[in-house]
Amino acid sequence: MSNIAGKAYAMNVITPIPWYKVWLNRLIFWAALKIPNVLNGLLTLSLIHYARWVIIPRDKFPRLDPSQPKEDLNYSYMLFFSNFNGSWDQYVDSFTFAIPSGLDLFWKMNVKYPKSVPLTPFHNYIQHNQIDTAHYYNAYPMAASNDVKSAKNVKKALIDFNAASSNKSPDEFLEDYNKLLNQLQNDFGEMRPTPIVSLAAQAVKERVMEEQRQSH
Amino acid sequence: MTQNLDLTDIQGNIVKAYGSSGFFKARYLFLRVDDGDKGRDFVGAITSKVTSANEKLKGDDALTVTTNMAFTYAGLQALELPTASLVGFPSDFVMGMSKRKDILGDDGPSDPKYWDKIWQEKVHIWISINGKTSDVVEERYQWILQQIKATGGVTLLRGHCGEDGNGNAVDDLPYQDASVLYEKDGVTPTAKEHFGYTDGIGDPVFDGQTNNAARVIGRGKLTRSGDWVPLATGEFILGHVDEAMEYPQTAPRPDLLSNNGTYMVYRKLHENVGTFNKFLDEQSKDYPGGKELLAAKFSGRWRDNGAPLVHTPDNESKAEWDKKFAAADDATQKRMLTDFTYNEDISGAKCPFSAHTRRINPRGSLEYGVKDAFHTPGALVDRRRILRRGLPYGKVKDETSDKGNHGIIFMALNADIKRQFEFVQQQWINYANDFKQGNDKEVLLGNHSSKDPGKVVLQVEPGSGKPPHFVNNIPRLVETRGGDYFFIPSIGALKLIAGGLVDPT
Incomplete structure (x- = not known):
């Protein structure tokens, strides 16, 4: 299990939102796509592969199979899904420093959202609602x-x-x-494996590789 | 200025760089604590002479010698801080520098196994002596030796590489000496390091540090209106609000232990002078602007007077700038050195993306010209700044050789080693995604490999039809020879540690 593959990190955050506020959030998303320059900050953060926000209504929560019982949910949910380069800290830090008002706008209807500044309550909010990535495949692990x-x-x-x-x-x-x-003068950067995202992730990777070597 | 700092409580090396106040000589000592009780007595004895930020450094009745003190995590353990306090330190500091080598890029010749012998020892305490002359440094050193003898419980560690009194190379010195470099006359001090660059011009300025608004230009943080204001104090000193509008999360409990303290990165960096000179000569053969312009392209500043490339991108503009600089008063000169941003050079045609100064402080240019993209122009920069407090060490005897002991004692101060120093080292020096240059490393400090040497692109004016200049086969110019992470407590906290009175409950 790892949220990291190559130079990329996969983040899944799912946060509850009162069902009667969902229309407001949809309006905000709609406006963000319509009004020019609103997403400039996000697009300029070049460490981001992509970021997607999706609202899941409380009666539309996906089931793996029709036989899986439907849940009776109190809230609708907002799924935030992103792949980016660098570590969790670096990403969340860059997000809050660069586009604090944008984050607040997208999450403001969500239950117990603390605002993006100061940083630590926001860190805690994301961490509390983050779902770790069980399987993560990256076709170009050296590419940002x-x-x-x-x-x-x-x-x-x-x-x-x-x-x-x-x-x-x-x-x-x-x-x-x-x-x-x-x-093309700014397109000639070398593409190499470094830098390592975290020492813990690196240690896990090295152990797995060592086991693979021994089993051959 | 909105902050009134308790300067009597803050150690003097945090607020000021002694080197720029006429303290041209330094000696760094490292000790092991063998006995907690006696070790604390020793800390108490030294604390009586620890220099606060309130001391006068210039003028008639100013100090001639200073003393400062800091501890590794193992040192704080050896001095028997309570576990409830110890668990509050951040993991980077707990691990120490050698275990962070994969983050820092300390590989090949910079690997900890090749460091000076002292770094195989248990380093617990760092003591620095900065003096206006070698004599006062020696005098204070002798005083410290007396304290070691008097209290016992600590051992001064040997194992620094350097030279003995007769100029012979040795590897077991009990201290690390450092000194500014002098002009050829041997008397006039300079701000240069061994490659010939002027060092330490663009050190950051934080709230409470200076009353002089002119000193903030180009050194604080860039606002949307284009003004410079001091960075939040909490970026550099614990117990103060930082740029994220909160108290630094790296502070251990109790507040009395952490407030007015900070973290220090100590690194001994050997400079391969022979390789550098050879590399510069070879590369400048086919560089149209000549040797000195190429040297400036590596650093972002010209070697002779530190002129920023953004305002002096070629020999003609440099000549103009030099004339103005020579005629200017001291305040104007300082302003000419620091008053610029890379937003004046978004394409990198003047100062390339690989240049040292652009890499360590992009000066609000990471919006790449996109209007109002971020909350502030410096959104991705202001939390990555470090105070640099260091001096060169050693002498270059043969400019064609890498051998000998000469380089820089680099000391970086910050509230969060991982977020500030390590980020700059890993993401901006040894990697370049934020500069859209892939894995191309910074020329001077990058950990280039001899098996697989680096390259960088020196950008030219876009649309000019001219090709950019490629610098290939970049060798390892700077090698790490030792270092560790230290906690610099406030003077009040030193007294608590010395008295065994630290209590987080």
Whole structure:
């Protein structure tokens, strides 16, 4: 079990919200998507792969099978689901420092939400309502979201460059090549395994690898 | 200024860097506590001479020598602090620096197994002596030796690498000496380190530290209106409100033990001067701006006078800046060194994303030009600042060689080692996702590997059609040779510890 895979951390937080306030929260989500710049802060936090908020009405809580009895719930729930780079602390810290009012807006209808500043009550709230990740697969464990964006930029630019410049004279080719490098100058970062997210997670990983080595 | 700090209670090294007040010589001692009772007597004896932040450092009746004291977690255990207090310390401090090596990137030649021998010992107490001359440092050192003899219960640990009186390399010195570097005349002190860079210009400023608003420019936190204001005191001193509007959560109980104290990271950093000079010469052969501009691109400041690259991105603008700087008064000079942000250079064309100063303090530029993206421009920066209190050590005898004992005694003070020092070291020096540069490490301090040397990109003006400059084959320029994490108590707390009176109930 781990919330960590490669450079990514998976966070699931599920918080109760009074059913009669759900419409207000939906209105807030709707407005956030409609009004320009509201999500600028979130989008600028480049450590985030994605963040999603979903409201689960109290009579729509998923069941694994129709035979599973329906629960009689007092609350509706808000599921917050995110993958990001770095540790839990780094992520929650960045969130509260960068976009405290945005967080307060999205969670303000939720039961016992303490506001995002000061930090410790917010930390405790997230931790109390977080559900650990039982299974987590990461296809590109060395990639942060910025690496994926850069790789896509490089790929597209190279294909375009090849189509436009491959038959040019050496001088023109060089000029185009230099332009290409200029265009991609912030997409050349190395992609390597470090940094480790936590010493505890690292120790678990090393034990598992050691066991695998011994069983071969 | 809104804070009135109890300067008589706060140790002097927290509020001021002694080096900039004319204390050019320092000696660091490390001791083991063998007996709790006698050890506490020793702490009490030293406490009588511990320098508070209220002492006068400049002027006629000023001090000529200072003494400060701090403890490792093992040290506080050995001095028999109650368990209910000990459990309140944060796990990074409890573990100590060598066990954090995978976070800090202390691998290869920086691995703790190669550190000075003293770090194999049980280090419990750190005592620093800073003096205006070597003589007063020696005098205070002799006084401390007398206290060790008088109380017993503690052992001064040997095992620092350095030189004996005859200039021979030894590995069992009982102390670590440090000193500012001097001009070639051997008399004029400088703020330089062994690679030739000017050090310690942009140290942060916190609330209560200074009444001089001009000192806050470029050193506090950047507000939305573009002004600089002091950082919250709690970022650097326990028992005060921090940038998250709460008291630091790293404080052990009782408050009397933690208030007005802080945490210190002590690191002995060896500088590979020969490798650096060779690397700079080789790389500058095909760098269009020449050797000194390239050296500035590594650091973010020019080596000769610390001019910030953001305002002096090429040789022409540097010449202009130098003229203005030479004609300016002291206050204007200080302002010219610190009054800038990287928002003036979002593309990195002037000061690249790999430059040391940009990495350790991005100066409110992590919004990448997105208007009002965050609550404040410095939202991702203000909780990652550290006070640097250190001095160079040793002398470079052969500028073509890495051998010898010379480098920097780096001391960083912060309220939360993990959130501040370790974050900067791991995420910003040895990694660059926040700068959108993948795993490219900072040039000077990064833990580059000889098997797999690093590279960085020196950005150029976007849309100019010019290619960026690639710096390849970056070797390990700085190696860790020792260190640990320490708790610097207030003077009141020192007295409680000495008296065996710490009681968290």
